[in-house]
Amino acid sequence: MSDVLDAQREHVFYTWTAQKKASPMEIVGGEGARFQTADGEWWWDLGSTTWNANLGHGHDGMKKAMAEAGGVGLVASPTAAFPEKARAGQLLAEISPEGMNKSFICLSGAEANENAIKMARMVTGRSKVVARTRSYHGATLAMLSLSGDPRRELFEPGLPGVLRFTDPYCYRCKFGLRPDSCQRECASDLETTLLEAGPETVAAVIVEGVTGANGVFPAPAGYFKRLREICDQYGVMLICDEVLSGFGRTGKWFAINHEGVVPDMITCAKGLTGGYAPGGAVIVSDKVAEYFEDHTLFCGLTTYAHPLVCSAICAAIDCYRKGGIIEGVPAKGEWLHQRLLQLQSTRPFVGEVRGLGLLWAVELVQTQKNPILPEKMDAIYAALKKRRVYTFRRDNFLYLAPPLVITIRELEEVVGLVEQSLDEVLA
Ligand SMILES: Cc1ncc(COP(=O)(O)O)c(C=O)c1O
Incomplete structure (x- = not known):
């Protein structure tokens, strides 16, 4: 573990977790829809950090x-x-x-x-x-x-x-x-x-x-x-x-x-x-x-x-x-909607996809709307992490809420990684 992570673990609380269970990332920067960690890895930010990085990372105007x-x-x-x-x-x-x-x-x-x-x-x-x-x-x-x-x-x-x-x-x-x-x-x-x-x-x-x-x-x-x-x-x-x-x-x-x-x-x-x-x-x-x-x-x-x-x-x-950033959201949101509907129509474990703009949830089910088991959600999260996709989950919901500056080409790439992660665990 790096000096920063060590010092932080000792002196600063992590939120919403038992301290021993925290798995922090050392963030060093980012660009658009991705952030970078100290080990040089680039992560897709499908959670907009804490649902707040609407303008994306490393925005010149903001800096x-x-x-x-x-x-x-x-x-x-x-x-x-x-x-x-x-x-x-x-x-x-x-x-x-x-x-x-x-x-x-x-x-x-x-x-x-x-x-x-x-x-x-x-x-x-x-x-x-x-x-x-x-x-x-x-x-x-x-x-x-x-x-x-x-x-x-x-x-x-x-x-x-x-x-x-x-x-x-x-x-x-x-x-x-x-x-x-x-x-x-x-x-x-x-x-x-x-x-x-x-x-x-x-x-x-x-x-x-x-x-x-x-x-x-x-x-x-x-x-x-x-x-x-x-x-x-x-x-x-x-x-x-x-x-x-x-x-x-x-x-x-x-x-x-x-x-x-x-x-x-x-x-x-x-x-x-x-x-x-x-x-x-x-x-x-x-x-x-x-x-x-x-x-x-x-x-x-x-x-x-x-x-x-x-x-x-x-x-x-x-x-x-x-940047005309908000004006660009409906088209990206519609693309994402169609792509998620495609996922739903080909994967029985996708019970529902719902959202608006660039705020989406995929509800994962077994049969008859029964939620998938928590262990499966853990495995999906691990599969996403392996592919360097950062996002949020709750119960049997997986969230997709990228920075609004994401492009459709980037959405295509990251949703592909989500699909692979879901298939790895549930298909
Ligand atoms: C809908 C909503 N309201 C309020 C809050 C609280 O905001 P903050 O964490 O900035 O206090 C959040 C945070 O996630 C939220 O999602």
Whole structure:
């Protein structure tokens, strides 16, 4: 093991793992859709590092902007005004749906969600929050317990007043329906949850633009419209967590744009800075912004709208725009969709492929939708590693979410490696 890995193992925790089980990679750089490790190997980044390297590795525009911002070395208080802060807010307003013009700028997705929930509580004077059964909203105590993700269980009771409603998981529809003929019962389930809890006690519902780590469930058409209607009817705020699904991941700035629905708040992080700096934001509707004209905003942090974060946000939005990166996603996504459908039609162990843009999951099954065994998933992961393909998996799902700058030729190559890995274990 290298000196770096040795020193790190001794002094810095690895996350989400027993320390002895961690198998870290020493990353030294990267280019586009691939990163390089200290042993000289190049890896396909099919997980966009932590679903955040939307702009790819070694992006010249980002490297230059970060070097410049670091060179200035501005130290500024949370209330200070400086050009990048004003511009970051302006750019976020430009890319957001109509009527969302103000942002709270923080450091991470969990923080963005924490602050969105606090704002919803302050604006509505209510306390409960509804989240979906399969969801992830961050690793802070409150956000993990709000998440439906099984990782919350150790930390319960966490945030009090959390309610749940079902997911648009059409492949295993809880109501036994099909997306081409159902009435979006999964969206209407929100109303059932609200009525059971007493809607006048509920501040907000929080949903991912497309469920990410818990399975990739793109919302069926009409889903968000139905949520919006229910929220309007009961005075509940709609918070769209676009931490993973935002910044072009699904082919638009935000996944909710596909339906043209305007939420009360959008939370973002990850692609917001493309992984070149920490960064998170809550983008709020004019109505929410207006409320805090006269009411104290009880939210803040020492590094609120930090100069490096603001520079990274400005640079990332400039790079997405200049490179036409988001505009390129639908065609790549469609190519990937067709290729995965081909995989599904020739491999009985592929139960379903689902996704949007460059966010996909392959659900692996035995027969009759029975998930494949965990040992098989371990073997597939090992087969992928052998081929230098880095990605995420959960339960019986394998995820494909490459940097948005990947080319179709590169997609062809890496999906070929995925296919080989699956065949090696399951065929
Ligand atoms: C949908 C979603 N929300 C929130 C978060 C938390 O973001 P962060 O890890 O930046 O706190 C994540 C992280 O994976 C996420 O996928």
